[in-house]
Amino acid sequence: METAIGPSPEMYLKSLWELSASGEPVGIASVAARLGISPVSASEMIHRLEKRRLVEHRRYRGVRLTRPGRDHARALIRRHRLWERFLADELGLPWESVHDLACELEHAVGAEVTEALAARLGHPRRCPHGNPIPTASGEVRLPSAKPLAELEMHRAATVERISPESGALLSYLAARGVVPGVTVLIEGRDPFGGFLQVRVGQEEIALGEEAAAQVFVAPAELSEAG
């Protein structure tokens, strides 16, 4: 029944969803930090959301999405990532900017448009950054992958996803060819942990640890072993 809630409350739901993949309560301060607002304002909004039965809040214990809250948040993520695909694939907009653009669009459409869009795009399962697109029925499968920093040396791996999806680091990675699907290989490690020497396709680059923390990779199967 598409309960209408404004852009701002929606951002809270989305943040809560992102901050608690498995459903543990989230501190209000971390929500506030993520949205760049004061804890007091976040607290206020959480109470508003609680009145609408979208979240449950236990004082000093944190917030959790209720069932309808979680459904709404998941639907938002779905919309967001579908718009990202659209913007990147159909409109050819640059990878680094689609996240921010999709952030606006996600609040402007309901299920009708979303599902038509999904159908139009062929029901993609990943956003351009490699993150999974929840299905209409609500399933989400995060690809199993680990941070690039934890990859063994000289072990080939495929970039599965990059998270989070916006900010200067994305352009940095994009400029260096680090996008989902490419094969990477660690060729060297700075002894003090400052950066990695990484081969990306043909090229070799140095990747700061902050950037490397955002890149999740799946090691390629080495041999015919099960």
Add this chain to the structure above:
Amino acid sequence: METAIGPSPEMYLKSLWELSASGEPVGIASVAARLGISPVSASEMIHRLEKRRLVEHRRYRGVRLTRPGRDHARALIRRHRLWERFLADELGLPWESVHDLACELEHAVGAEVTEALAARLGHPRRCPHGNPIPTASGEVRLPSAKPLAELEMHRAATVERISPESGALLSYLAARGVVPGVTVLIEGRDPFGGFLQVRVGQEEIALGEEAAAQVFVAPAELSEAG
């Protein structure tokens, strides 16, 4: 430079644009009526817009868009109608509903997305209701057409556009096959002006005068006459 202005002010600009095709001042009351708000609130907003130099207001004389205001409004109409095309053509959503859906989307994108969308759609010149899509540089050509009610009897004509683009009448027209491009012919007139007998394609329908006032037609060229 894409001056950011919220959805609400944007709706005022759009309304002003629509209410004064040729640039004559518009009464605040009519803006208020169109947006469904009180004249007092409209007056307030007009003053806010005046501070931003988007409109000019002369007391008791009406409001007029300034150059930047008109540019912004035209850009909005462009976005709106491009989204309509997208929703109808690419997503296959029903003709009667694309207007309202596009109303949300138009506030969610800037020039970058708009132009990419336009390119993607092949730079269409008309929205699904037949109304012209302003070009990126700001040209608008309204197809010459007259209200269906003014068409001579038994004279074939093509439906050029339907305006306004939303409301119950649209579904009414859509259900009867009255959409841009079809050929219509008046076969009879109610002596007291209540309705028209119209042939639409193969079928014959009765069309109320309220509905007929929204349908703009271009008479087919009868012969080889210049």
Add this chain to the structure above:
DNA sequence: ATTTATCTTAAGGTCAACCTTAACTTTTCT
């Protein structure tokens, strides 16, 4: 057990976008 850090509530403020009621001015119409 006490401190520290986190969290929450209280109090008061801002701004945008609406609302109503009421009074007043200007234009327009008869």
Add this chain to the structure above:
DNA sequence: AGAAAAGTTAAGGTTGACCTTAAGATAAAT
């Protein structure tokens, strides 16, 4: 010229979404 209609300003209100500062409560960590 006078009345009606349209438009305007004033005054006071509401709601949502933010803010700051300050005080109080709880949990966690020493």
